[in-house]
Every structure is written in C-alpha cells, then in structure tokens.
Amino acid sequence: MSESMLLINHIRKTFGIGTINEKKAIRDLSLDVKRGDFISIIGSNGAGKSTLLNAVSGVFLTDAGTITLDGTDITEMPEHKRARSIGRLMQDPLKGTAPLMSIEENLFLASSEKGWLGSISKQNREEFRERLKLLGMGLEDRMKHPVGLLSGGQRQALTLLMATYHPPKLLLLDEHTAALDPATAEKVIELTKEIVSKNAITCLMITHNMQSALELGNRTIMMDKGDIIYDVEGEERKKVTVEDLLTRFREVTGKALDNDRMRL
Amino acid sequence: MLNLFQTALELGLISSITVLALYLSYSMLNVCDLSTDGAFTLGACVGAVVAIAGHPLLSIPAAMLAGVASGFVTALLQTKMGIDSLLAGIVVNTGLYSINIAVMGNSSLLNMNKTDTVFSGLKELLSGTPLAEQYKLIIALLAVLIICTLLILLLRTRLGLAIRATGNNLAMVRSSSINTSVITIIGLCVSNAFTGLSGCLLAQYNKSVNIDIGTGMLTIALASLLIGRMFFRKRGTAFGVLGAVLGACVFRVIYTLALRFNMPAYLLKLISSVIVIAAISGPYYQSKYAAECKRRLARQSLLEPLAQESGEGRNV
Numbered sequence: 001m002s003e004s005m006l007l008i009n010h011i012r013k014t015f016g017i018g019t020i021n022e023k024k025a026i027r028d029l030s031l032d033v034k035r036g037d038f039i040s041i042i043g044s045n046g047a048g049k050s051t052l053l054n055a056v057s058g059v060f061l062t063d064a065g066t067i068t069l070d071g072t073d074i075t076e077m078p079e080h081k082r083a084r085s086i087g088r089l090m091q092d093p094l095k096g097t098a099p100l101m102s103i104e105e106n107l108f109l110a111s112s113e114k115g116w117l118g119s120i121s122k123q124n125r126e127e128f129r130e131r132l133k134l135l136g137m138g139l140e141d142r143m144k145h146p147v148g149l150l151s152g153g154q155r156q157a158l159t160l161l162m163a164t165y166h167p168p169k170l171l172l173l174d175e176h177t178a179a180l181d182p183a184t185a186e187k188v189i190e191l192t193k194e195i196v197s198k199n200a201i202t203c204l205m206i207t208h209n210m211q212s213a214l215e216l217g218n219r220t221i222m223m224d225k226g227d228i229i230y231d232v233e234g235e236e237r238k239k240v241t242v243e244d245l246l247t248r249f250r251e252v253t254g255k256a257l258d259n260d261r262m263r264l
Numbered sequence: 265m266l267n268l269f270q271t272a273l274e275l276g277l278i279s280s281i282t283v284l285a286l287y288l289s290y291s292m293l294n295v296c297d298l299s300t301d302g303a304f305t306l307g308a309c310v311g312a313v314v315a316i317a318g319h320p321l322l323s324i325p326a327a328m329l330a331g332v333a334s335g336f337v338t339a340l341l342q343t344k345m346g347i348d349s350l351l352a353g354i355v356v357n358t359g360l361y362s363i364n365i366a367v368m369g370n371s372s373l374l375n376m377n378k379t380d381t382v383f384s385g386l387k388e389l390l391s392g393t394p395l396a397e398q399y400k401l402i403i404a405l406l407a408v409l410i411i412c413t414l415l416i417l418l419l420r421t422r423l424g425l426a427i428r429a430t431g432n433n434l435a436m437v438r439s440s441s442i443n444t445s446v447i448t449i450i451g452l453c454v455s456n457a458f459t460g461l462s463g464c465l466l467a468q469y470n471k472s473v474n475i476d477i478g479t480g481m482l483t484i485a486l487a488s489l490l491i492g493r494m495f496f497r498k499r500g501t502a503f504g505v506l507g508a509v510l511g512a513c514v515f516r517v518i519y520t521l522a523l524r525f526n527m528p529a530y531l532l533k534l535i536s537s538v539i540v541i542a543a544i545s546g547p548y549y550q551s552k553y554a555a556e557c558k559r560r561l562a563r564q565s566l567l568e569p570l571a572q573e574s575g576e577g578r579n580v
Contacts, residue, residue, distance in 0.1 A: 057439070083441040096439075098432040101425065109425045112441065116423040
C-alpha cells in the first residue's frame with residue numbers, strides 16, 4: 001500500500017487542436033493525492049477544474065502524462081473500467097440516475113450484486129431501505145417510485161448513495177450541489193461529509209463556495225489556466241481565510257478572481 | 265365470423281413476438297432497429313429451409329440463432345464501427361435481402377405445402393381430441409407465453425435493468441462501470457432472436473415464404489406497440505409486455521374487421537404508417553400545447569402582481 005491514492009504526473013490536454021477554437025485546458029499538471037485526502041478545488045471559469053476530473057474519470061484520454069490510481073496505471077483505461085473504482089457526481093442532478101426506473105432498481109444497478117442474471121431480492125430491499133434511511137429524506141418508503149418523480153436534491157442524494165454503494169477508491173464531485181437550492185445543498189454537503197468520512201473515501205470536490213472550500217476536507221487547491229497555482233493543507237490551511245485566497249489569486253494571476261457563480 | 269376472429273388472433277399473436285422484440289429494442293434500449301424487416305424475413309427463410317430439410321422442431325432455434333447473428337452485426341456496426349444506429353439498421357436490412365435469397369437457394373419463394381412444420385406436427389398430435397381445430401392458436405399462444413415470460417424475467421435482472429438504464433439515461437450508464445456497447449449488443453441480439461422466431465412462425469403458418477414476407481413489419485409492429493402503450497400507461501414493465509401483445513392483437517383484429525368492410529388489403533401498410541405517425545406526433549403536439557398553456561398562464565401571473573403593486577403604491 002503506497003501512500004498515494006491518485007498520482008497525476010505531468011498531464012496535458014488540448015481541445016480542438018489545429019482549429020481556431022484550440023483550447024489548452026490542462027497544461028503540465030501534476031498532483032499527488034494521499035490516501036484519505038479530501039481536496040476541495042477552486043478556480044475561475046475555464047480554469048480546467050472539470051477537465052481535470054474528466055481526465056481522471058476517463059471521459060477522454062490525456063495528450064501526455066500518466067495517471068496512477070492506487071498503484072495501477074489507468075492512463076489508457078476506458079471510462080467504464082475506471083468506474084469500478086471511481087465514483088462520480090455531476091452538477092446536473094438528472095445525470096446520475098435513470099428517471100423511468102424505480103429507486104430500488106437504480107440502487108440495484110449500482111450495487112452490482114448477484115451477477116448479471118440476478119434480480120432484486122427481499123434482502124436487497126432490506127439493505128436498500130437501511131441505506132436510504134441514512135439520507136433522512138423518506139425515500140425508504142418510496143422505493144418503487146420512479147426516480148423521475150424525485151426533486152433535484154433527492155436525486156442528487158440518491159446518486160451519492162449509488163456512487164458510494166461500494167466505497168470507491170476515489171470520489172469525484174463536480175460542483176454537485178451547485179444546481180440545488182441553498183438548504184438542500186447544505187443537506188447534500190452534510191451527507192457527503194458523513195459518507196466520505198465514514199468510509200474514509202479519498203475525494204476531489206470542485207466548489208464555487210470559497211467558505212466551504214476551506215471548511216470541507218483537509219486540503220484546498222486553486223487552479224488557473226489549466227494548472228495548479230496554489231495548494232494548501234493541514235495546519236497552514238486552518239489559518240487561511242477567504243480573503244487570503246482572493247489575494248493569493250490576484251498575486252499569481254494579476255487579475256481578480258472572476259466567476260459569475262463564485263460565492264464568498 | 266368467429267373463425268375470422270380466431271385467424272386474426274393467431275396472426276396477431278405471431279406478430280406480437282416482433283412487437284415484443286421492438287418493446288425491448290425501441291422502448292427499453294431506445295434503439296430504432298431498422299433491420300427488423302430483414303431479420304423477420306431471415307427468420308422465415310432459415311426456419312423454412314430447416315423445416316423443408318425435415319427438422320420442423322429445429323427450425324425454431326435455427327431461426328432464432330439467425331436473428332441473433334443479424335442483431336449482432338447491427339449492434340456491432342453501431343457500437344464498434346462508428347456507423348450511426350439508424351444507418352446500421354438500413355445497411356444490414358439491405359444486405360439481408362441478398363442473404364435471404366441465398367438462404368432460400370437462389371429463389372425468392374419457398375413452398376411448404378407438403379412440409380412437416382411445427383403446426384402440422386401439433387395437428388397430428390391433437391387429431392381426434394376436442395382441441396384438434398385449435399392447433400394453430402395453441403402454438404401461437406405457447407410461443408407468446410414463453411417469450412413474454414422470458415422477457416419479463418430478463419427485464420428484472422441486472423442485465424435487463426442495465427438495458428433499460430442505457431435507453432433511459434445513457435450519460436449515467438457511461439459513467440458507471442457498465443460497458444454500454446456490450447449492453448447494446450446483448451439487447452439487439454435478444455430482440456432479433458424474437459423477430460426471427462416471429463418470422464419463422466408466420467412462414468410455417470402460411471405454409472410458404474417469399475422474400476417480401478417481412479416488408480413493412482417494422483412499421484406494423486411499431487404501430488402495434490404504440491397502440492399497446494395506450495392500454496397500460498406507466499404501469500411497469502410486466503404491463504408494458506402485456507400491452508405489446510394486446511396491441512398486436514388489437515391491430516390485427518381491427519385490420520381484419522376493416523377487410524370485412526371491403527377495405528382493400530393493400531392498405532394495411534399505409535394504415536400502419538398513419539397509426540405510427542399519429543401515435544408519435546400526437547403526444548408531441550399535446551406536450552407542445554401544454555407548454556404553450558403554461559407559458560400563457562405564467563405571463564398572466566407575472567402581470568397580476570405588477571398590477572397589484574401599482575395599486576398599493578397609490579394607496580400610500
């Protein structure tokens with residue numbers, strides 16, 4: 001067991017090479033994520049935050065560099081194979097669940113239990129009920145309802161449950177509360193904290209909320225123009241304030257941290 | 265009249281197996297499999313050739329396997345070879361035309377008047393019993409029952425759920441550990457096996473097969489599927505399967521009745537086209553109309569508070 005869970009080594013990604021829309025989304029980025037790290041990622045629009053998570057989860061292959069997950073080189077591995085050890089939540093709550101299928105059917109699919117020809121048993125239902133209770137949203141009494149009837153917050157909580165049904169080696173959260181109303185977002189953040197700490201899941205979370213970026217997890221990185229410009233953790237991080245982050249950003253990039261959705 | 269009704273029911277049941285195939289590929293997997301016509305004919309030809317060779321029972325698995333092979337190619341083209349899903353179906357359908365003629369031994373017509381088929385087999389078995397005249401209905405019913413049970417069971421398994429999820433939210437399945445290509449391949453193999461079986465049964469029922477036996481089958485089956493959808497709206501997959509069978513029978517009975525009232529037989533395909541158009545564009549216009557009503561309401565409720573506010577302003 002090495003100490004690193006995720007080792008990103010000088011990766012690069014350029015979109016639309018040779019066209020007028022050529023965009024260097026990630027330039028020579030390296031990151032060493034320790035086992036059990038909970039890293040919050042901040043940065044302005046187009047800084048490459050989502051591109052970084054997409055590169056790790058295998059939505060596309062990187063142009064250069066290597067990605068190693070728990071000692072295994074996953075640089076060339078297809079997305080669905082990486083998904084066995086990487087859980088993912090998107091900003092859009094509609095993306096993580098199948099709306100026409102019931103809650104229990106969605107969960108059964110995520111549980112990947114009993115092989116391809118197995119079907120939902122009484123025991124499975126008991127298990128699902130127990131887990132749904134933890135969400136505190138009353139979903140345990142609506143297991144046969146189609147997921148399409150749930151609210152965005154409920155769907156995102158369910159997606160979280162599905163993504164962590166078998167605790168993944170790595171959990172990627174791409175602004176997973178940005179599309180929710182503040183109270184629901186708060187609730188989903190609480191659930192995230194609970195589930196991640198209970199299972200000691202290594203986690204990367206993109207957020208636009210600077211305050212929660214500093215409160216959640218044990219490490220914060222700031223990105224700009226496809227690279228990491230600030231990386232703080234441990235004791236040092238406890239002293240950092242939102243004001244410090246903004247100053248830091250201005251120092252490094254020579255401009256104000258502009259972001260239409262940034263919340264201080 | 266009763267006899268006519270029974271014939272309609274038998275034909276409806278046989279074609280309902282193709283409708284069940286479409287229920288799997290079109291409703292669940294969300295792939296419109298345009299190779300259906302060709303796969304239906306392929307099943308009919310292969311089944312007929314095997315039956316003529318003296319193996320009426322073997323003709324069933326042979327036709328289904330031929331369907332699997334055809335579905336496998338269609339699925340491979342769209343998942344691994346970068347061909348658009350609609351185009352893949354069309355290309356396979358065209359290719360199958362030649363293959364089907366080759367299967368029938370460079371002929372576009374095979375006669376099974378003196379051939380032992382699954383139908384004639386049961387007819388002999390039942391001769392002398394009260395059920396002797398129902399042999400066609402019994403085979404059609406039996407086949408539909410078996411396929412329905414298999415399909416309902418399949419849709420409950422994790423594989424079936426993966427097929428449904430792939431059709432329902434591709435983005436979700438892509439980001440899960442499920443290989444969507446494999447799911448699409450399996451789904452189309454199973455659905456085309458059903459289509460092949462359906463063709464095989466119709467050929468033996470008619471005691472002949474010609475190259476046009478499957479022409480328009482996709483549209484007819486789609487019309488049946490959409491009619492069936494009206495019976496059990498949003499009631500789960502078991503009801504969906506039942507609705508598909510019911511839709512096929514209703515379609516066939518209505519068609520038979522129309523023939524009774526002197527509708528020319530050649531109108532069948534035009535009518536099935538019109539049904540598909542109506543069943544798909546109907547809900548489309550319905551939702552457009554509903555959205556328009558909502559917009560109108562929203563505009564009104566936006567204006568109302570403004571009017572109130574200005575009224576209050578004057579009071580102060």
